[in-house]
Amino acid sequence: MTDKIFVTRPFLPPVEEYLAYVKKIYETGILTGQAVSGPLGQELERRLSSFLKVENFQIVTNGTIALQFALKALGIESGEVITTPFTYVATTSSILWERCKPVFVDIEPDNFTLDPAKIEAAITPETKAIMPVHVFGYACDVDAIQKIADKHGLKVIYDAAHAFGSVYKGKSLTSYGDVSTLSFQATKIFHTAEGGACICRDRAVHERLDQAKHFGLNGTEHVCLGINGKQEEFNAALGLAVFDHMNEIFEARKHICAVYDELLKNKVQRPKPQKDLIFNHAYYPILFENEKELLAAFDRWNKADIFPRRYFHPSLTELPYLTEKFDCPVSKDVSSRIVSMPLYVGMTDDDVERVCKEI
Numbered sequence: 001m002t003d004k005i006f007v008t009r010p011f012l013p014p015v016e017e018y019l020a021y022v023k024k025i026y027e028t029g030i031l032t033g034q035a036v037s038g039p040l041g042q043e044l045e046r047r048l049s050s051f052l053k054v055e056n057f058q059i060v061t062n063g064t065i066a067l068q069f070a071l072k073a074l075g076i077e078s079g080e081v082i083t084t085p086f087t088y089v090a091t092t093s094s095i096l097w098e099r100c101k102p103v104f105v106d107i108e109p110d111n112f113t114l115d116p117a118k119i120e121a122a123i124t125p126e127t128k129a130i131m132p133v134h135v136f137g138y139a140c141d142v143d144a145i146q147k148i149a150d151k152h153g154l155k156v157i158y159d160a161a162h163a164f165g166s167v168y169k170g171k172s173l174t175s176y177g178d179v180s181t182l183s184f185q186a187t188k189i190f191h192t193a194e195g196g197a198c199i200c201r202d203r204a205v206h207e208r209l210d211q212a213k214h215f216g217l218n219g220t221e222h223v224c225l226g227i228n229g230k231q232e233e234f235n236a237a238l239g240l241a242v243f244d245h246m247n248e249i250f251e252a253r254k255h256i257c258a259v260y261d262e263l264l265k266n267k268v269q270r271p272k273p274q275k276d277l278i279f280n281h282a283y284y285p286i287l288f289e290n291e292k293e294l295l296a297a298f299d300r301w302n303k304a305d306i307f308p309r310r311y312f313h314p315s316l317t318e319l320p321y322l323t324e325k326f327d328c329p330v331s332k333d334v335s336s337r338i339v340s341m342p343l344y345v346g347m348t349d350d351d352v353e354r355v356c357k358e359i
């Protein structure tokens with residue numbers, strides 16, 4: 001009997017370390033905030049923004065609401081948002097939920113991020129923003145995208161849910177765009193079980209967002225239409241306990257990726273990330289020749305109790321609740337034959353070998 005290997009496993013810090021933070025909650029009696037975050041939430045915000053070297057950083061309930069807040073705080077309440085179909089469904093659904101229309105543009109074959117060469121053809125008088133994704137922790141062509149946005153007066157919102165810890169051209173990958181959003185959901189590289197964050201270029205946008213997530217309150221005054229988008233203190237306590245292990249998390253994942261690299265050398269197609277990128281090792285995607293070979297590998301894996309995932313499949317151009325058809329052949333092709341390999345802290349070299357043996 002062998003252990004099951006899943007695509008991921010949430011990192012759990014030693015329980016005593018989590019409880020040491022929880023004890024602080026019991027001491028202050030503050031479980032959450034109303035118009036400002038609680039003390040642990042504030043401490044986590046300080047530590048994360050200093051780690052990422054970004055200003056105007058704030059934690060919110062999750063990565064999906066972070067994207068919705070970004071649209072709201074930038075004043076985008078209608079019109080078209082150019083985005084990628086090769087991502088998790090939340091990127092697209094947040095646009096729809098904010099009553100805007102997602103307009104899909106195809107991805108680059110090398111690193112699966114939005115292809116800047118195809119953006120301008122999709123711009124119409126209704127276009128308000130571009131929402132690219134640093135998918136798997138690889139960097140979008142941020143300079144080319146910003147140039148297009150400036151030329152056409154568009155906002156840029158990066159879904160940076162995968163980008164925590166990636167550094168591009170000497171800066172955190174989360175520091176680009178008008179707003180950059182993170183997810184701290186349990187399977188992400190840094191997590192708070194559920195959580196997310198927004199990083200805003202402008203202080204004014206940051207402040208609008210801060211009020212919006214606290215019911216539209218400024219102190220006790222009602223200043224704008226808000227919602228409840230804040231994180232409570234137990235999530236922050238878990239986040240602090242996880243963050244204490246951040247170096248170990250990055251190192252462990254880097255090592256596992258190096259073992260994969262060694263075992264899969266010249267056997268599978270791999271993405272080609274940018275030269276200027278320090279990668280966070282958030283994911284280890286591989287490409288099969290075609291979907292048939294992928295499905296055959298899944299058969300072998302599942303028989304051996306190994307459960308990688310088809311990230312991302314299908315291409316979101318296929319979402320059943322979208323009426324308009326978009327032609328994004330690269331995204332469609334990549335989604336049909338890409339697999340995200342198991343990768344988590346605690347995975348052993350033997351586990352990696354077991355996974356690779358079936359390819």
Ligand SMILES: *Cc1c(COP(=O)(O)O)cnc(C)c1O
Pocket residue numbers: 062063064065087088090091133159161162182183184185195196
């Ligand atoms: C995880 C994820 C989200 C959603 O984040 P939640 O915190 O789960 O709401 C959004 N976009 C991408 C690319 C993601 O991977």
